[in-house]
Amino acid sequence: MAKKSLFWSVTSILVLIVAYILTTTVILPVATKNPLPEAVLPKAEVKADNASKKAEKSDNAWKKPEKAAKGAKKAENKVQNNSDSEGIVTNSKDDLSKYFELKKSENILRSRYNLSSEDSIYLVLDLINKIARLEMKGIPLHDTNIKEVWISNSIKVYHTDALLHWISQPFVLKNAVSTIERIQFLVKNAPKDTIEANKVDAIPVPRRTEDVYIIMNFERNLQLVIQQSETSEGADKLRIDSLKSEIFKREAEKSIKALSTFKRDAVIPRIVITLPKTDAITIYRALPQKLKMVLRM
Protein backbone atom coordinates (compact mmCIF):
# COMPACT_ATOMS: atom_id res chain seq x y z
CA MET A 1 0.00 0.00 0.00
CA ALA A 2 2.80 2.37 1.02
CA LYS A 3 4.74 1.50 -2.11
CA LYS A 4 1.69 2.12 -4.26
CA SER A 5 1.22 5.58 -2.85
CA LEU A 6 4.94 6.29 -3.25
CA PHE A 7 4.71 5.22 -6.89
CA TRP A 8 1.76 7.52 -7.55
CA SER A 9 3.24 10.49 -5.75
CA VAL A 10 6.61 10.19 -7.53
CA THR A 11 4.88 9.76 -10.91
CA SER A 12 2.56 12.73 -10.37
CA ILE A 13 5.43 14.97 -9.23
CA LEU A 14 7.42 14.03 -12.33
CA VAL A 15 4.41 14.60 -14.59
CA LEU A 16 3.94 18.04 -13.04
CA ILE A 17 7.62 18.87 -13.57
CA VAL A 18 7.43 17.77 -17.22
CA ALA A 19 4.26 19.80 -17.74
CA TYR A 20 5.93 22.86 -16.20
CA ILE A 21 9.05 22.49 -18.37
CA LEU A 22 7.01 21.87 -21.52
CA THR A 23 4.84 24.91 -20.80
CA THR A 24 7.79 27.19 -20.06
CA THR A 25 10.14 26.18 -22.82
CA VAL A 26 7.83 25.03 -25.60
CA ILE A 27 4.12 25.79 -25.33
CA LEU A 28 4.31 29.39 -24.04
CA PRO A 29 6.91 30.67 -26.52
CA VAL A 30 5.15 28.98 -29.43
CA ALA A 31 1.73 30.26 -28.39
CA THR A 32 2.66 33.80 -27.42
CA LYS A 33 5.86 34.91 -29.19
CA ASN A 34 6.07 36.10 -32.77
CA PRO A 35 9.28 34.71 -34.25
CA LEU A 36 8.93 36.76 -37.46
CA PRO A 37 8.60 40.33 -36.20
CA GLU A 38 7.40 41.89 -39.43
CA ALA A 39 5.20 39.04 -40.55
CA VAL A 40 1.97 40.85 -39.77
CA LEU A 41 -1.11 41.42 -41.82
CA PRO A 42 -2.32 44.86 -42.79
CA LYS A 43 -5.04 45.86 -40.27
CA ALA A 44 -7.96 46.09 -42.73
CA GLU A 45 -7.33 42.55 -43.95
CA VAL A 46 -7.13 41.14 -40.42
CA LYS A 47 -10.47 42.77 -39.57
CA ALA A 48 -12.13 41.39 -42.66
CA ASP A 49 -10.63 37.96 -42.09
CA ASN A 50 -11.87 37.89 -38.50
CA ALA A 51 -15.34 39.00 -39.60
CA SER A 52 -15.60 36.21 -42.17
CA LYS A 53 -14.30 33.69 -39.61
CA LYS A 54 -16.97 34.88 -37.17
CA ALA A 55 -19.58 34.38 -39.85
CA GLU A 56 -18.35 30.83 -40.47
CA LYS A 57 -18.31 30.10 -36.73
CA SER A 58 -21.84 31.37 -36.34
CA ASP A 59 -22.98 29.16 -39.22
CA ASN A 60 -21.57 26.15 -37.47
CA ALA A 61 -23.02 27.01 -34.07
CA TRP A 62 -25.94 24.61 -34.46
CA LYS A 63 -26.29 24.15 -30.72
CA LYS A 64 -27.88 27.53 -30.16
CA PRO A 65 -29.89 28.12 -33.32
CA GLU A 66 -31.43 31.45 -32.37
CA LYS A 67 -28.20 32.99 -31.16
CA ALA A 68 -26.35 31.55 -34.12
CA ALA A 69 -28.82 33.01 -36.57
CA LYS A 70 -28.45 36.42 -34.95
CA GLY A 71 -24.65 36.15 -34.88
CA ALA A 72 -24.49 34.99 -38.47
CA LYS A 73 -26.69 37.84 -39.63
CA LYS A 74 -24.56 40.34 -37.73
CA ALA A 75 -21.31 38.89 -39.12
CA GLU A 76 -22.73 38.67 -42.64
CA ASN A 77 -23.73 42.33 -42.45
CA LYS A 78 -20.24 43.18 -41.22
CA VAL A 79 -18.64 41.29 -44.11
CA GLN A 80 -21.08 42.85 -46.53
CA ASN A 81 -20.19 46.32 -45.21
CA ASN A 82 -16.51 45.54 -45.52
CA SER A 83 -17.04 44.15 -49.01
CA ASP A 84 -18.80 47.29 -50.08
CA SER A 85 -16.26 49.65 -48.66
CA GLU A 86 -13.06 47.68 -49.18
CA GLY A 87 -13.92 45.28 -51.99
CA ILE A 88 -13.57 41.97 -50.07
CA VAL A 89 -14.74 38.92 -51.97
CA THR A 90 -14.28 35.22 -51.48
CA ASN A 91 -11.42 34.28 -53.78
CA SER A 92 -10.95 30.93 -55.43
CA LYS A 93 -7.92 28.89 -54.40
CA ASP A 94 -6.45 29.14 -57.92
CA ASP A 95 -6.76 32.92 -57.94
CA LEU A 96 -5.14 33.17 -54.52
CA SER A 97 -2.19 30.94 -55.33
CA LYS A 98 -1.70 32.78 -58.65
CA TYR A 99 -1.84 36.13 -56.84
CA PHE A 100 0.68 35.12 -54.17
CA GLU A 101 3.07 33.60 -56.71
CA LEU A 102 2.95 36.80 -58.75
CA LYS A 103 3.47 38.89 -55.63
CA LYS A 104 6.49 36.81 -54.66
CA SER A 105 8.00 37.23 -58.13
CA GLU A 106 7.29 40.96 -58.05
CA ASN A 107 8.93 41.27 -54.61
CA ILE A 108 12.09 39.48 -55.65
CA LEU A 109 12.42 41.52 -58.86
CA ARG A 110 11.83 44.79 -57.00
CA SER A 111 14.41 43.91 -54.34
CA ARG A 112 16.93 42.89 -57.00
CA TYR A 113 16.34 46.12 -58.88
CA ASN A 114 16.73 48.21 -55.73
CA LEU A 115 19.93 46.42 -54.77
CA SER A 116 21.35 46.85 -58.27
CA SER A 117 21.90 50.53 -57.51
CA GLU A 118 24.34 49.61 -54.71
CA ASP A 119 28.04 48.90 -55.17
CA SER A 120 28.25 45.53 -53.49
CA ILE A 121 27.56 41.90 -54.24
CA TYR A 122 24.27 40.51 -52.89
CA LEU A 123 22.77 37.06 -52.55
CA VAL A 124 19.52 35.98 -54.18
CA LEU A 125 18.13 32.86 -52.53
CA ASP A 126 15.31 31.34 -54.53
CA LEU A 127 14.00 28.44 -52.47
CA ILE A 128 11.20 27.71 -54.94
CA ASN A 129 13.55 27.02 -57.86
CA LYS A 130 16.33 25.95 -55.47
CA ILE A 131 18.91 28.42 -56.76
CA ALA A 132 21.44 30.49 -54.82
CA ARG A 133 22.77 33.33 -56.94
CA LEU A 134 25.45 35.93 -56.43
CA GLU A 135 24.52 39.11 -58.19
CA MET A 136 25.94 42.59 -58.62
CA LYS A 137 24.45 45.57 -60.44
CA GLY A 138 21.66 43.28 -61.66
CA ILE A 139 24.15 40.93 -63.34
CA PRO A 140 24.17 37.28 -62.24
CA LEU A 141 27.73 36.38 -61.27
CA HIS A 142 27.43 32.83 -59.99
CA ASP A 143 24.51 30.38 -59.91
CA THR A 144 24.40 27.33 -57.68
CA ASN A 145 21.79 24.62 -57.45
CA ILE A 146 20.70 24.12 -53.87
CA LYS A 147 20.78 20.39 -53.15
CA GLU A 148 18.54 20.42 -50.08
CA VAL A 149 16.43 22.96 -48.24
CA TRP A 150 15.04 22.74 -44.71
CA ILE A 151 12.71 25.43 -43.37
CA SER A 152 11.60 25.82 -39.73
CA ASN A 153 7.95 25.20 -39.03
CA SER A 154 7.89 28.61 -37.34
CA ILE A 155 8.16 30.12 -40.83
CA LYS A 156 5.70 27.72 -42.43
CA VAL A 157 3.03 28.49 -39.85
CA TYR A 158 2.71 32.05 -41.07
CA HIS A 159 0.05 33.37 -43.30
CA THR A 160 1.13 33.67 -46.97
CA ASP A 161 0.35 37.37 -46.96
CA ALA A 162 2.16 37.95 -43.67
CA LEU A 163 5.18 36.10 -45.07
CA LEU A 164 5.07 38.32 -48.14
CA HIS A 165 5.50 41.32 -45.84
CA TRP A 166 8.37 39.60 -44.07
CA ILE A 167 10.31 38.81 -47.24
CA SER A 168 9.36 41.93 -49.20
CA GLN A 169 12.58 43.77 -48.26
CA PRO A 170 16.14 42.41 -48.53
CA PHE A 171 17.50 40.86 -45.33
CA VAL A 172 20.61 42.55 -43.90
CA LEU A 173 23.29 40.40 -42.27
CA LYS A 174 23.90 41.08 -38.57
CA ASN A 175 26.66 38.56 -37.90
CA ALA A 176 28.06 35.30 -39.17
CA VAL A 177 30.09 32.43 -37.78
CA SER A 178 31.81 29.90 -39.94
CA THR A 179 34.32 27.07 -39.98
CA ILE A 180 36.26 28.84 -42.76
CA GLU A 181 37.78 32.29 -42.90
CA ARG A 182 36.72 34.93 -45.39
CA ILE A 183 40.32 35.51 -46.43
CA GLN A 184 42.94 33.00 -45.43
CA PHE A 185 46.14 35.10 -45.40
CA LEU A 186 49.52 33.42 -45.20
CA VAL A 187 52.14 35.65 -43.57
CA LYS A 188 55.66 35.45 -45.01
CA ASN A 189 58.85 37.27 -44.08
CA ALA A 190 60.83 38.78 -46.97
CA PRO A 191 64.02 36.81 -47.71
CA LYS A 192 67.27 38.40 -46.55
CA ASP A 193 69.09 37.75 -49.83
CA THR A 194 68.77 36.01 -53.21
CA ILE A 195 70.10 32.70 -51.81
CA GLU A 196 67.27 32.58 -49.26
CA ALA A 197 64.78 33.68 -51.93
CA ASN A 198 65.83 30.79 -54.20
CA LYS A 199 65.18 28.30 -51.39
CA VAL A 200 61.47 29.12 -51.51
CA ASP A 201 59.48 26.41 -53.32
CA ALA A 202 59.08 27.25 -56.98
CA ILE A 203 55.89 25.23 -57.35
CA PRO A 204 53.07 26.56 -55.23
CA VAL A 205 51.15 24.03 -53.18
CA PRO A 206 47.44 24.83 -53.24
CA ARG A 207 46.09 25.40 -49.76
CA ARG A 208 43.29 23.12 -48.63
CA THR A 209 40.14 24.81 -47.39
CA GLU A 210 38.38 23.30 -44.39
CA ASP A 211 34.87 21.88 -44.68
CA VAL A 212 32.12 24.44 -44.63
CA TYR A 213 29.41 25.17 -42.09
CA ILE A 214 28.20 28.76 -41.99
CA ILE A 215 25.61 30.33 -39.70
CA MET A 216 24.35 33.75 -40.76
CA ASN A 217 22.05 35.80 -38.54
CA PHE A 218 19.99 38.39 -40.36
CA GLU A 219 17.82 41.27 -39.24
CA ARG A 220 14.11 40.45 -38.90
CA ASN A 221 15.04 37.31 -36.98
CA LEU A 222 16.20 34.97 -39.71
CA GLN A 223 19.01 32.47 -39.45
CA LEU A 224 20.49 31.03 -42.63
CA VAL A 225 22.68 27.98 -42.34
CA ILE A 226 24.84 26.95 -45.30
CA GLN A 227 26.29 23.45 -45.14
CA GLN A 228 28.24 21.43 -47.67
CA SER A 229 26.81 18.37 -49.40
CA GLU A 230 30.04 16.40 -49.07
CA THR A 231 30.41 14.38 -45.87
CA SER A 232 33.01 15.62 -43.42
CA GLU A 233 35.57 13.46 -41.70
CA GLY A 234 38.26 13.78 -39.05
CA ALA A 235 39.28 17.26 -37.95
CA ASP A 236 36.78 18.91 -40.29
CA LYS A 237 33.91 16.98 -38.74
CA LEU A 238 35.11 17.92 -35.26
CA ARG A 239 35.25 21.59 -36.22
CA ILE A 240 31.69 21.52 -37.58
CA ASP A 241 30.44 19.55 -34.58
CA SER A 242 31.98 22.03 -32.14
CA LEU A 243 30.25 24.92 -33.92
CA LYS A 244 26.94 23.06 -33.79
CA SER A 245 27.40 22.15 -30.14
CA GLU A 246 28.04 25.79 -29.26
CA ILE A 247 24.62 26.71 -30.67
CA PHE A 248 23.11 23.67 -28.95
CA LYS A 249 24.61 24.73 -25.59
CA ARG A 250 23.33 28.28 -25.97
CA GLU A 251 19.78 27.09 -26.62
CA ALA A 252 19.93 24.62 -23.71
CA GLU A 253 21.16 27.39 -21.39
CA LYS A 254 18.24 29.58 -22.46
CA SER A 255 15.80 26.76 -21.68
CA ILE A 256 17.32 26.09 -18.26
CA LYS A 257 17.28 29.81 -17.44
CA ALA A 258 13.65 30.00 -18.51
CA LEU A 259 12.69 27.55 -15.73
CA SER A 260 13.31 30.21 -13.10
CA THR A 261 12.21 33.25 -15.08
CA PHE A 262 9.27 31.56 -16.84
CA LYS A 263 10.32 33.44 -19.94
CA ARG A 264 11.72 31.62 -22.96
CA ASP A 265 12.18 33.24 -26.36
CA ALA A 266 10.90 31.47 -29.40
CA VAL A 267 13.71 29.71 -31.26
CA ILE A 268 15.03 31.76 -34.18
CA PRO A 269 13.44 30.68 -37.49
CA ARG A 270 15.97 28.82 -39.56
CA ILE A 271 16.57 28.02 -43.20
CA VAL A 272 19.21 25.38 -43.86
CA ILE A 273 20.57 24.98 -47.39
CA THR A 274 22.99 22.35 -48.63
CA LEU A 275 25.42 23.30 -51.41
CA PRO A 276 28.49 21.71 -52.98
CA LYS A 277 31.58 22.68 -50.95
CA THR A 278 33.25 24.81 -53.65
CA ASP A 279 30.05 26.79 -54.24
CA ALA A 280 29.53 27.33 -50.52
CA ILE A 281 33.09 28.69 -50.22
CA THR A 282 32.70 30.88 -53.33
CA ILE A 283 29.48 32.38 -52.00
CA TYR A 284 30.81 32.97 -48.48
CA ARG A 285 34.05 34.56 -49.64
CA ALA A 286 32.38 36.77 -52.23
CA LEU A 287 29.85 38.26 -49.85
CA PRO A 288 30.47 41.61 -48.19
CA GLN A 289 30.38 42.10 -44.40
CA LYS A 290 27.06 43.96 -44.65
CA LEU A 291 25.50 41.37 -46.90
CA LYS A 292 22.02 41.90 -48.26
CA MET A 293 19.96 38.91 -49.24
CA VAL A 294 16.80 38.62 -51.30
CA LEU A 295 14.65 35.65 -50.33
CA ARG A 296 12.01 33.88 -52.38
CA MET A 297 10.03 31.09 -50.74
Place this chain on the structure above:
Amino acid sequence: METEEKSWFRKYVPWVIPVIIFLWIPTILLYSPAYQNAAYGVKSWFTSTQINVRNIDKQILTSKSNIELLQDKLNNLIPDKAYILINATENKFVLRNSRDTIRTGMCSTGKDEILIYPNGTRKPFKTPKGMFSVLLKRKDPVWTKPDWAFIEEGVKPPSARSAERYDDSTLGAYALSIGDGYMLHGTLYQRFLGLPVTHGCVRFGDANLEAIYNNLDKGAKVFIY
Protein backbone atom coordinates in the same frame (compact mmCIF):
# COMPACT_ATOMS: atom_id res chain seq x y z
CA MET B 1 7.39 -20.08 -8.26
CA GLU B 2 5.11 -18.55 -10.84
CA THR B 3 3.40 -16.32 -8.28
CA GLU B 4 6.77 -15.11 -7.02
CA GLU B 5 7.78 -14.13 -10.53
CA LYS B 6 4.46 -12.38 -11.06
CA SER B 7 4.75 -10.41 -7.86
CA TRP B 8 8.31 -9.33 -8.81
CA PHE B 9 6.96 -8.18 -12.18
CA ARG B 10 4.12 -6.28 -10.52
CA LYS B 11 6.49 -4.73 -8.01
CA TYR B 12 9.11 -3.29 -10.33
CA VAL B 13 7.80 -2.95 -13.89
CA PRO B 14 5.42 -0.02 -13.19
CA TRP B 15 8.46 1.97 -12.03
CA VAL B 16 9.54 2.10 -15.68
CA ILE B 17 6.92 4.84 -16.18
CA PRO B 18 8.41 7.40 -13.71
CA VAL B 19 11.90 6.51 -14.94
CA ILE B 20 10.88 7.30 -18.53
CA ILE B 21 9.24 10.55 -17.42
CA PHE B 22 12.39 11.45 -15.45
CA LEU B 23 14.60 10.80 -18.48
CA TRP B 24 12.27 12.90 -20.62
CA ILE B 25 13.03 16.04 -18.58
CA PRO B 26 16.62 16.65 -19.84
CA THR B 27 15.62 15.92 -23.43
CA ILE B 28 13.03 18.74 -23.34
CA LEU B 29 15.63 21.14 -21.95
CA LEU B 30 18.36 20.11 -24.33
CA TYR B 31 16.26 19.80 -27.45
CA SER B 32 13.79 22.63 -26.92
CA PRO B 33 14.43 24.01 -30.47
CA ALA B 34 13.30 20.66 -31.91
CA TYR B 35 10.31 20.55 -29.55
CA GLN B 36 9.37 24.13 -30.51
CA ASN B 37 9.69 23.25 -34.18
CA ALA B 38 7.36 20.30 -33.69
CA ALA B 39 4.95 22.52 -31.74
CA TYR B 40 4.91 25.03 -34.60
CA GLY B 41 4.15 22.12 -36.92
CA VAL B 42 1.12 21.26 -34.77
CA LYS B 43 0.14 24.94 -34.64
CA SER B 44 0.21 25.10 -38.43
CA TRP B 45 -2.57 22.45 -38.60
CA PHE B 46 -4.88 24.90 -36.87
CA THR B 47 -3.74 28.07 -38.62
CA SER B 48 -5.28 29.17 -41.85
CA THR B 49 -2.57 30.34 -44.24
CA GLN B 50 -4.84 31.90 -46.84
CA ILE B 51 -6.96 35.01 -46.69
CA ASN B 52 -9.19 36.78 -49.11
CA VAL B 53 -7.70 39.56 -51.18
CA ARG B 54 -9.57 42.63 -52.27
CA ASN B 55 -10.06 43.10 -56.03
CA ILE B 56 -7.89 40.09 -56.78
CA ASP B 57 -8.32 40.25 -60.58
CA LYS B 58 -7.20 43.86 -60.63
CA GLN B 59 -4.29 43.07 -58.30
CA ILE B 60 -3.19 40.14 -60.49
CA LEU B 61 -3.17 42.40 -63.55
CA THR B 62 -1.23 45.12 -61.69
CA SER B 63 1.26 42.57 -60.43
CA LYS B 64 1.76 41.14 -63.94
CA SER B 65 2.45 44.55 -65.44
CA ASN B 66 4.80 45.40 -62.54
CA ILE B 67 6.72 42.17 -63.15
CA GLU B 68 7.10 42.97 -66.86
CA LEU B 69 8.29 46.47 -66.06
CA LEU B 70 10.80 45.32 -63.47
CA GLN B 71 12.04 42.51 -65.72
CA ASP B 72 12.66 45.05 -68.49
CA LYS B 73 14.51 47.33 -66.09
CA LEU B 74 16.70 44.45 -64.93
CA ASN B 75 17.37 43.31 -68.49
CA ASN B 76 18.49 46.83 -69.33
CA LEU B 77 21.16 46.57 -66.62
CA ILE B 78 23.00 43.82 -68.50
CA PRO B 79 25.79 45.47 -70.51
CA ASP B 80 25.40 45.54 -74.30
CA LYS B 81 29.13 45.06 -74.72
CA ALA B 82 31.21 42.09 -73.58
CA TYR B 83 32.10 41.78 -69.90
CA ILE B 84 34.06 39.31 -67.80
CA LEU B 85 33.23 37.44 -64.58
CA ILE B 86 36.21 36.24 -62.54
CA ASN B 87 35.73 33.71 -59.76
CA ALA B 88 38.69 34.34 -57.43
CA THR B 89 37.92 31.32 -55.24
CA GLU B 90 37.92 28.75 -58.03
CA ASN B 91 40.30 30.68 -60.34
CA LYS B 92 37.94 30.50 -63.30
CA PHE B 93 36.56 33.12 -65.65
CA VAL B 94 33.56 33.57 -67.93
CA LEU B 95 33.70 36.04 -70.82
CA ARG B 96 30.16 37.05 -71.77
CA ASN B 97 28.23 39.44 -73.90
CA SER B 98 24.62 40.47 -73.33
CA ARG B 99 23.30 37.18 -74.72
CA ASP B 100 25.92 34.43 -74.72
CA THR B 101 28.99 33.05 -73.10
CA ILE B 102 31.95 33.80 -75.38
CA ARG B 103 34.63 31.87 -73.53
CA THR B 104 35.30 30.15 -70.23
CA GLY B 105 38.56 28.96 -68.75
CA MET B 106 41.13 28.96 -65.99
CA CYS B 107 42.96 31.95 -64.62
CA SER B 108 45.16 32.74 -61.63
CA THR B 109 44.23 35.23 -58.94
CA GLY B 110 45.86 36.61 -55.77
CA LYS B 111 47.65 34.22 -53.42
CA ASP B 112 46.24 35.85 -50.26
CA GLU B 113 49.63 36.34 -48.71
CA ILE B 114 51.16 39.07 -46.57
CA LEU B 115 54.83 39.84 -47.23
CA ILE B 116 56.66 41.44 -44.32
CA TYR B 117 59.43 43.75 -45.52
CA PRO B 118 62.73 43.91 -43.59
CA ASN B 119 61.59 47.29 -42.20
CA GLY B 120 58.36 45.71 -40.90
CA THR B 121 56.02 47.04 -43.59
CA ARG B 122 53.24 44.56 -44.43
CA LYS B 123 52.31 44.17 -48.09
CA PRO B 124 49.15 42.12 -48.75
CA PHE B 125 48.80 40.25 -52.04
CA LYS B 126 45.14 39.69 -52.82
CA THR B 127 42.81 40.25 -55.74
CA PRO B 128 40.24 42.94 -54.99
CA LYS B 129 36.57 41.98 -55.32
CA GLY B 130 33.76 43.97 -56.86
CA MET B 131 33.03 45.72 -60.13
CA PHE B 132 35.82 47.35 -62.14
CA SER B 133 36.18 48.82 -65.63
CA VAL B 134 38.89 48.34 -68.22
CA LEU B 135 40.76 51.64 -68.03
CA LEU B 136 43.62 50.94 -70.43
CA LYS B 137 44.45 48.29 -73.03
CA ARG B 138 48.04 47.61 -73.98
CA LYS B 139 49.70 45.32 -76.51
CA ASP B 140 53.19 43.98 -75.65
CA PRO B 141 53.06 45.64 -72.24
CA VAL B 142 56.14 46.52 -70.27
CA TRP B 143 55.88 45.97 -66.53
CA THR B 144 57.35 48.59 -64.25
CA LYS B 145 58.36 46.42 -61.33
CA PRO B 146 57.29 47.80 -57.95
CA ASP B 147 59.41 47.56 -54.77
CA TRP B 148 57.79 44.35 -53.57
CA ALA B 149 58.96 42.49 -56.71
CA PHE B 150 62.57 43.10 -55.63
CA ILE B 151 62.03 42.61 -51.91
CA GLU B 152 60.36 39.25 -52.59
CA GLU B 153 63.53 38.17 -54.44
CA GLY B 154 65.79 39.28 -51.62
CA VAL B 155 67.11 42.24 -53.60
CA LYS B 156 67.23 45.90 -52.56
CA PRO B 157 64.80 47.92 -54.76
CA PRO B 158 66.67 50.12 -57.27
CA SER B 159 65.89 53.79 -57.89
CA ALA B 160 62.52 54.68 -59.42
CA ARG B 161 63.84 55.18 -62.95
CA SER B 162 66.38 52.39 -62.99
CA ALA B 163 66.39 50.19 -66.10
CA GLU B 164 66.13 47.13 -63.82
CA ARG B 165 62.55 48.09 -63.12
CA TYR B 166 61.36 47.54 -66.69
CA ASP B 167 60.37 44.03 -67.69
CA ASP B 168 58.90 43.32 -71.13
CA SER B 169 58.28 39.57 -70.83
CA THR B 170 56.37 38.88 -67.59
CA LEU B 171 52.96 40.31 -68.55
CA GLY B 172 52.57 38.34 -71.79
CA ALA B 173 51.20 39.70 -75.06
CA TYR B 174 48.44 41.93 -73.67
CA ALA B 175 47.48 43.77 -70.49
CA LEU B 176 44.20 45.40 -69.50
CA SER B 177 44.44 47.77 -66.57
CA ILE B 178 41.49 47.90 -64.11
CA GLY B 179 42.93 50.56 -61.80
CA ASP B 180 45.06 50.79 -58.62
CA GLY B 181 47.88 48.89 -60.37
CA TYR B 182 45.75 45.77 -60.93
CA MET B 183 45.73 44.24 -64.42
CA LEU B 184 44.39 41.33 -66.45
CA HIS B 185 47.48 39.98 -68.22
CA GLY B 186 49.35 36.94 -69.51
CA THR B 187 51.93 34.81 -67.78
CA LEU B 188 55.17 32.93 -68.25
CA TYR B 189 53.95 30.31 -65.78
CA GLN B 190 51.04 28.77 -67.71
CA ARG B 191 51.25 25.57 -65.64
CA PHE B 192 50.10 27.50 -62.56
CA LEU B 193 46.82 28.58 -64.17
CA GLY B 194 43.94 27.56 -61.91
CA LEU B 195 46.03 28.21 -58.78
CA PRO B 196 46.03 31.33 -56.61
CA VAL B 197 49.61 32.48 -57.21
CA THR B 198 49.53 36.15 -58.23
CA HIS B 199 50.24 39.33 -56.31
CA GLY B 200 46.71 40.63 -57.00
CA CYS B 201 46.52 40.80 -60.80
CA VAL B 202 44.61 38.18 -62.78
CA ARG B 203 46.69 36.00 -65.14
CA PHE B 204 45.35 34.18 -68.19
CA GLY B 205 46.65 31.67 -70.72
CA ASP B 206 47.73 33.04 -74.13
CA ALA B 207 44.64 32.06 -76.16
CA ASN B 208 42.22 33.20 -73.45
CA LEU B 209 44.07 36.49 -73.03
CA GLU B 210 43.83 37.18 -76.75
CA ALA B 211 40.06 36.55 -76.73
CA ILE B 212 39.69 38.81 -73.69
CA TYR B 213 41.77 41.56 -75.28
CA ASN B 214 39.79 41.37 -78.53
CA ASN B 215 36.36 41.33 -76.87
CA LEU B 216 36.72 43.72 -73.95
CA ASP B 217 36.66 47.34 -75.01
CA LYS B 218 37.90 50.23 -72.93
CA GLY B 219 35.21 50.79 -70.26
CA ALA B 220 34.08 47.12 -70.32
CA LYS B 221 32.93 45.75 -66.97
CA VAL B 222 35.10 43.36 -64.96
CA PHE B 223 33.37 41.56 -62.09
CA ILE B 224 35.61 39.83 -59.57
CA TYR B 225 33.96 37.77 -56.82
